[in-house]
Amino acid sequence: MxxxxxxxDWGTTxxxxxxxxxxxxxxxxxxxxxxxxAAAGRFENAFDMIVKDWPSDLPVIAAGMIGSRQGWIEAPYxxxxxxxxxxxxxxxxxxxxxxxxILFVPGLSYSDKAGVPDxxxxxxxxxxxxxxxxxxxxxxxxxxxxxxxxxGGRIVRFATFMTGETYAALKDHTILGRLMTKESDDADAFxxxxxxxxxxxxxxxxxxxxxxxxxxxGTIAPTALPSYLSGVLIGSEIAAAMRHLGRAEELKIIGSHxxxxxxxxxxxxxxxxxxxxxxxxxxxxxxxxxxKAGLFA
Numbered sequence: 001m002x003x004x005x006x007x008x009d010w011g012t013t014x015x016x017x018x019x020x021x022x023x024x025x026x027x028x029x030x031x032x033x034x035x036x037x038a039a040a041g042r043f044e045n046a047f048d049m050i051v052k053d054w055p056s057d058l059p060v061i062a063a064g065m066i067g068s069r070q071g072w073i074e075a076p077y078x079x080x081x082x083x084x085x086x087x088x089x090x091x092x093x094x095x096x097x098x099x100x101x102i103l104f105v106p107g108l109s110y111s112d113k114a115g116v117p118d119x120x121x122x123x124x125x126x127x128x129x130x131x132x133x134x135x136x137x138x139x140x141x142x143x144x145x146x147x148x149x150x151x152g153g154r155i156v157r158f159a160t161f162m163t164g165e166t167y168a169a170l171k172d173h174t175i176l177g178r179l180m181t182k183e184s185d186d187a188d189a190f191x192x193x194x195x196x197x198x199x200x201x202x203x204x205x206x207x208x209x210x211x212x213x214x215x216x217x218g219t220i221a222p223t224a225l226p227s228y229l230s231g232v233l234i235g236s237e238i239a240a241a242m243r244h245l246g247r248a249e250e251l252k253i254i255g256s257h258x259x260x261x262x263x264x265x266x267x268x269x270x271x272x273x274x275x276x277x278x279x280x281x282x283x284x285x286x287x288x289x290x291x292k293a294g295l296f297a
Contacts, residue, residue: 003027004296005059006051007286008102010066011035011122016282017050019058022296024129024287026280028054036065036072043072044096059295060102061286064122067092067104077109077119083154084128088293105289110158112244118160120146122282126254127155129285130277137248138277139241141255141263143168147241149248159244161237167230170208176229179215179222186224190262193231194238194269201239207232234266242272252277 004022008015013035019028030050039046043066051060067075075092092104107121123146127138134153140146143164149157171177196207211229214220220228242248251267251274253260260276267274278284290296 001025001027003055003058005061005287005290006054007283007290008047008060008062008064008066009122009125009282009286010062010064010071012037012065015039015046015050015066018280018283018286019054020283020287022287022291024284026283029280029283036068036070040070047096047100047102048098056100059290060100061091061105061290061293061295062102063105063125063282063286063289067106068121071104072102073104075104075106077121078106080108080110080158081151081154081156082108082124083152084288084292086154087124087128088289091289091293103290103293103295105286108155108158110155112157112159118158120148120158120160123148123158123254124155125285125289126277126281127285128288129281129283130252130254137245137251139251139253139263139274141253141259145237147245149245157245159241161241163233163237167233170211170229171226176208176211176225179212180225181222184223184227186221186227189220189224189227190231190265191269192220193228193233194235194266195231197232197235197237198239198270199235201236201243204232204236207236230262231266234263235270238266238270238272247272249273250275254278254281 001021003019007018007020015032015034017030034046073094078090090106094102108124111117123140136150138148145161145163254277
């Protein structure tokens, strides 16, 4: 494979650099913990370090929080519906002190029926890297889970759920954590939580308190309570997303292997068809955006 460009998937806590062929195949990858928080004030140095062994004449395109207001340069949000044409047309440009030109992928914005705006930044690139037709539904689990719907080759709507961050806050900073001991992965407790959360998402604030009472009465062991709480939140997320965005024929799950499998199991419990999406979807998505922007012309 001949590398055609350098792709950067640069998020809040981590940076992943790719040496990528024109068709999106990865020639080499270099991970780093220099996310935008750790690299604040020294973005150019972090970039130089991670690509120092790669050809200096290759074009560079970056996606993720590096293009946010807290990043290296702000690439303003592109409103939905948006496809590769709209994204490629809204790329932000920067030239480093050494003369390297870098393109930054914009995030996307979407307002729901109540007029409340939502945003994604980085996930749109992964979605287009995992999209193999003109439509699809995608779940990108994480601290802030993103559910994304594509129609006619364009992202038409999406929603963010603060599931991971809520789980951490509840477990570590509320009374729910008082009965919990060192977390172990308990499949039965997780299944019970998913079922409960999915059945009544409107009762979530009530249901999560059950994590404490089930522990108080010895129904669930202290080591299994975190799994139950995780299940409740994920089950409620799945139900709410289905109601808010519409039920999907099949979800493609994009994300870390461990978390992806957890959500895949939760979808199975809820009767929602799902599968794991493309590996290294960010690199593939960057290749498609770069091609549409004429980077290979």
